[in-house]
Amino acid sequence: MHEVDDYTGYSDRQKPILLIGEHDVGMISEEQERSTYDVTEINDEIELRPRERNVYYKLRDKGRNFVDFAHITVVAGKGGDGCVSFLRSRTMPKGPPSGGNGGRGGNVTFYASRNHTSLHYLPRSIRAGNGEPGKGDLKHGKAGKDITLPIPLGTIIREVDPPSKKKDDDDESLSSSLYVDRKAAREKRREETWVHYPHYADKNQLGSFFLEAERMIEDERRHQRITQQISRLELDLSVEDEQHLITRGGLGGKGNPYFLTNENRSPKFATKGQPGETKHLVLELKSIADAGLVGLPNAGKSTFLTAVSNAHPKIAPYPFTTLNPYIGTVDYHDRFQLTIADIPGLIKGAHKNIGLGHSFLRHVERSKVLVYVIDLTSEKPWEDFRVLQNELEMYRAGLTLRPSMVIANKADVSEIAKKHLPLFEEKIKGNAGSEVDRDLLIVPVSAKYPLKKNEAVAIYAGEIIHLYVKLMHKNSIILTVLEIYRVIDALFVQAKLIRRLHQILISNLFHKSFLRFMPYKIEKLGGSQCSSTKYV
Numbered sequence: 001m002h003e004v005d006d007y008t009g010y011s012d013r014q015k016p017i018l019l020i021g022e023h024d025v026g027m028i029s030e031e032q033e034r035s036t037y038d039v040t041e042i043n044d045e046i047e048l049r050p051r052e053r054n055v056y057y058k059l060r061d062k063g064r065n066f067v068d069f070a071h072i073t074v075v076a077g078k079g080g081d082g083c084v085s086f087l088r089s090r091t092m093p094k095g096p097p098s099g100g101n102g103g104r105g106g107n108v109t110f111y112a113s114r115n116h117t118s119l120h121y122l123p124r125s126i127r128a129g130n131g132e133p134g135k136g137d138l139k140h141g142k143a144g145k146d147i148t149l150p151i152p153l154g155t156i157i158r159e160v161d162p163p164s165k166k167k168d169d170d171d172e173s174l175s176s177s178l179y180v181d182r183k184a185a186r187e188k189r190r191e192e193t194w195v196h197y198p199h200y201a202d203k204n205q206l207g208s209f210f211l212e213a214e215r216m217i218e219d220e221r222r223h224q225r226i227t228q229q230i231s232r233l234e235l236d237l238s239v240e241d242e243q244h245l246i247t248r249g250g251l252g253g254k255g256n257p258y259f260l261t262n263e264n265r266s267p268k269f270a271t272k273g274q275p276g277e278t279k280h281l282v283l284e285l286k287s288i289a290d291a292g293l294v295g296l297p298n299a300g301k302s303t304f305l306t307a308v309s310n311a312h313p314k315i316a317p318y319p320f321t322t323l324n325p326y327i328g329t330v331d332y333h334d335r336f337q338l339t340i341a342d343i344p345g346l347i348k349g350a351h352k353n354i355g356l357g358h359s360f361l362r363h364v365e366r367s368k369v370l371v372y373v374i375d376l377t378s379e380k381p382w383e384d385f386r387v388l389q390n391e392l393e394m395y396r397a398g399l400t401l402r403p404s405m406v407i408a409n410k411a412d413v414s415e416i417a418k419k420h421l422p423l424f425e426e427k428i429k430g431n432a433g434s435e436v437d438r439d440l441l442i443v444p445v446s447a448k449y450p451l452k453k454n455e456a457v458a459i460y461a462g463e464i465i466h467l468y469v470k471l472m473h474k475n476s477i478i479l480t481v482l483e484i485y486r487v488i489d490a491l492f493v494q495a496k497l498i499r500r501l502h503q504i505l506i507s508n509l510f511h512k513s514f515l516r517f518m519p520y521k522i523e524k525l526g527g528s529q530c531s532s533t534k535y536v
C-alpha cells in the first residue's frame with residue numbers, strides 16, 4: 001500500500017506535482033520526472049504538456065446514440081392490380097380488351113456504407129411503395145418506390161422468425177380449422193387473386209374460360225414459388241458499396257388482355273397484384289478495423305488513438321470514459337489506409353457482464369491485429385495482460401492467437417515504467433509464456449505527451465501497427481526503405497520483426513508497385529507523417 005498524503009489525498013505513487021492544462025494532473029514526481037529511461041527518455045528542457053488540438057467542435061456529438069444490434073422488419077411493396085376494361089369509341093362500341101397491367105411493388109435494397117457507423121437511424125419497420133393499378137387504354141401502373149438504404153460496413157444480417165411466431169401459429173391453426181371446407185378456401189384465394197368486370201364475378205366463375213385462366217395462373221404461381229424459394233437470408237456487408245436485394249416487391253396483376261384467347265374474345269377478369277416479401281431481420285454491426293485496441297479502463301486506449309490518428313474520442317481520468325467504439329483512420333502516403341478501433345475498457349469478469357460486459361468485443365473480433373494497451377503504472381501490468389487474454393478467450397476461444405502486439409503505455413512515468421517494463425517482458429515472454437506470448441512485440445509508448453522522443457514513439461507505434469497490418473495482407477506487401485528505416489530508427493523495435501520486414505523488403509525490391517511508390521514517398525519525406533480521417 002502506498003501512503004496517502006493527508007493534504008492532497010493522493011498516494012505516494014500518484015502524487016501530482018505537475019498541473020497540466022486545466023484539468024489534468026500529471027502523475028509524475030519530481031525525481032521521476034528527472035529520471036530518464038533509455039527507451040523513452042524525457043528531455044528535461046522540454047515542458048511536459050499534453051497534446052493541444054482544437055477538437056471541441058468534434059466532441060459535440062458525444063451524446064449521440066450508438067446502436068450495434070437491431071431487429072427490424074422489411075416489407076417490399078405490393079404489386080398493383082391488373083385492370084379489366086374494353087376499348088370503347090364512337091366507331092367501336094365493342095372494342096378489344098384494353099386493361100393495363102399493375103406496376104410491380106418496390107424492392108428494398110441495402111448497401112454497405114463506410115459513412116455510417118451505427119444502426120440507430122434504422123426504423124423498426126421498412127416498407128417500400130406499392131405498385132399502382134393498371135388503367136384502361138392499356139396504361140400500365142407505375143412501379144412502387146424502391147428503398148435503397150445505407151447500412152454500416154461490417155454489418156451482419158440474419159433472417160429470423162417473426163417476433164410473435166407463437167401467435168401466428170395459433171392463427172394458422174385457427175385459419176386451417178376455419179377453412180376445412182375446401183370450397184371456402186378456394187373462395188378466399190379467388191377473392192385475393194382476381195379482379196372482375198363490374199357485376200361479372202359470379203358469371204365469370206361459372207364460365208370455362210375463367211376456370212382455364214385460373215388453372216394457368218395457379219401453375220404460374222406454383223412455378224414462381226419453387227424458383228424463388230431461397231434459403232434464409234444471411235449476409236455480411238463487408239464490401240463497400242456492394243448492394244444486396246433484401247425483399248423483392250410483388251409482381252403487378254395482369255390486365256384482361258393477358259387472358260385474351262381465340263375462344264374468349266372479351267375476358268372480363270384480370271389478376272390482383274401479389275404481396276411483396278416480408279422479412280424479419282437481425283442486424284449486428286461488427287466493425288471491420290485493421291487493428292483493434294483492447295485494454296483495461298484508463299489504460300490510455302483513446303489517448304493512443306488520438307495520438308496516431310485524427311479521431312478524437314473522449315479522454316478522461318476515470319474508468320469507462322469510452323462507451324462506444326471509435327474507429328480512427330490513418331492515411332499513409334502510399335495510399336494505404338489503416339483503421340484502428342478503440343472500444344470500451346474490459347475488466348476482470350466482463351464475460352459475466354461485469355463492467356460494460358464484453359459484447360463490444362464484436363468490434364475487434366474481425367480486426368487483423370490485436371493491440372493490447374497496457375498501463376505500465378498499474379500495480380501489476382502483467383496481470384492486466386492476463387486478464388485481457390482471459391476475457392478475449394471467454395468471448396471467443398482462439399481469439400488471442402490472432403497476431404498481437406502490446407502497447408506499454410504511460411512510459412513517461414519513467415520511474416515506474418522503468419521498473420515494470422522489464423518485469424512485464426520477463427513475465428510474459430519468460431519460460432512460462434506460450435509460444436504466442438514469446439513472439440509478442442512490446443512497444444513502450446507515451447501516448448499523452450508530445451515530447452520529442454515520445455511523439456516519435458507514439459507515431460512509430462502507429463507505424464508498427466501499419467507495417468504489422470500490411471504483413472497480414474498476404475498478397476500486397478509494399479514496403480518502402482523509408483518505412484523500414486523509420487522502424488529500425490526506433491530503438492524499441494525487436495530484432496525479430498526487423499528481420500521479417502527485411503526479408504519482405506528484399507523480396508519486394510523489384511516489385512512494380514514498390515518502384516511506383518518510391519519517388520512519391522521520397523517527395524513526401526519532409527511532410528507530415530500521417531493525416532487521418534475520423535469516421536465514427
Ligand SMILES: Nc1nc2c(ncn2[C@@H]2O[C@H](COP(=O)(O)OP(=O)(O)OP(=O)(O)O)[C@@H](O)[C@H]2O)c(=O)[nH]1
Nearest residue numbers: 297298299300301302303317320321322345447448
Ligand atoms: N502520464 C500519462 N497519462 C496518460 C497516458 N495516456 C493516457 N493517460 C491518461 O490516462 C487517463 C485515461 O486515458 P484514456 O485514453 O481515457 O483511457 P482509456 O483506456 O480510453 O479508458 P476507457 O475509455 O475508460 O476505457 C487520462 O487521464 C489520460 O490523460 C500517458 O502516456 N501518460
Ligand SMILES: [Mg+2]
Nearest residue numbers: 301302321322
Ligand atoms: Mg477510452
